[in-house]
Amino acid sequence: MEELVEEALSHPAVCHPYLADLAEGNVPDLGWAIRDFAVQYPGYCAHFPRYLTMVISKLESPDHRMTLMQNLIEESGMLDEEEIAVLVEHGIDPEWVQGIPHPKLFERFQHAIGVNDTDEVADDTLEVICWRESFYHLLANGSPAEALGAIGLGTENVVNKIYTPLIRAIERLGTLDRQQYVFFELHCEVDDDHHEALLNIAHDFTDNPQNRFDLRKGMLKALGLRVIFWEWMHKRARRGGVDS
Structure with missing residues (x-):
């Protein structure tokens, strides 16, 4: 299992030049590149509860299903006391996130x-639709093992x-406060529990x-699908919105 974890963390989906270029400016x-990310990414990530629900439906063990149900509850914004303590430890006000579904946190980032x-984000691009539908099809x-590998080792394991480089890019831009981009910090600090839970099931x-x-x-x-998306986003970012 440790070898699979390390293989995922060294994959081009995680070490992609797109992420490095954003982090380094x-x-x-x-600014355009980050706004473009804010427009495109929800077409995939806003469907995460749907992905989780599909994986839950494939699991036979009640304990496994219950573990992922807890992850699903957290996607709706409900954090337990231990998770709240982790946020406070990292300087994140729980009121920024408690009870707020994760897609709404991303909308906060979008607006900031x-x-x-709304017309700008009304229709997902074909590239995003292909990523979302291909991942769901997977x-x-x-x-069940393949689905777990996709959503656990290939997704939660690398979040x-x-x-982290996206946070660095936002900080480099310097126009947002932490509450406005807390979506990313929340996933970095709290998703360790999701990651460990999925690894235990795997x-x-x-x-x-x-x-x-x-x-x-x-x-x-799962990682290969993300690479395809990053490649497309990288081309757009390098053009700076010209003829994108």
Whole structure:
């Protein structure tokens, strides 16, 4: 399991030049690039409860289902006392996030970065639709182990490493306060629990070679889909919105 975790963390989906260029400000217009991310990314991430629900439906163990149900509850904005304590420790006011569904936290970020025109975000681009539908298809049609590999090892396992450079980019821009981009810090600080829970479930699926194969297959498919999205976003960011 540790080898799979490390393989995911060293994958181009996690170490992509797009993320590095945003973090270092190596794009023609950093503000435009961050706004573009704010427009495009919800077409995938706002559907996370749907992804989780699909994985839950594929699990036979009541304990496994209950664990992911807790993750689903947290996606709706309900944090327990231990998670609230973690936020306070990192200087995050619980009132910024408690009871607020994660898509609403992302909308807060969108508005703060200047994405206010509802027409601008009304229709997802084809590239985002392909990512979302391909990922959901992977979860729906893969084995339980493959679905776990995709959403656990290939997604929750890498969230911290992906959002950290985005936070650096936002801080570099210098126009937002922490409450406005708390969506990203929340996932970096609290998602460790999600990550560990999914890894524990995945570990229970390593009892035979086929399950181990499927875990890695799901992980690599999920990471590969993210790379395709990053490549597209990187091209747009390097053009700075010109003919994007």
